[in-house]
Amino acid sequence: MHNKILSEEEYRKAIIRFLEICDAEHDTPEFEEAKELTRFMEEYENLSCYERSHMN
Numbered sequence: 001m002h003n004k005i006l007s008e009e010e011y012r013k014a015i016i017r018f019l020e021i022c023d024a025e026h027d028t029p030e031f032e033e034a035k036e037l038t039r040f041m042e043e044y045e046n047l048s049c050y051e052r053s054h055m056n
Contacts, residue, residue, distance in 0.1 A: 005044040006055050014041050 005011050018037045024030035044052070 003040075005040045008052070011041065011044050014044075 005014055014037050018034055018041070021030040021034050024034055047055075
């Protein structure tokens with residue numbers, strides 16, 4: 001994955017992956033990945049539809 005989500009398809013994949021690892025224990029790679037995915041998803045969600053359509 002990139003250092004941010006660039007498309008709706010990546011966003012959907014991030015949600016699926018997050019749901020797979022959201023119960024990870026602290027101090028594990030999966031926990032860190034879940035935190036990172038959360039940040040990426042929040043950034044993507046905060047973009048307007050116009051901004052999303054002009055990302056690529």
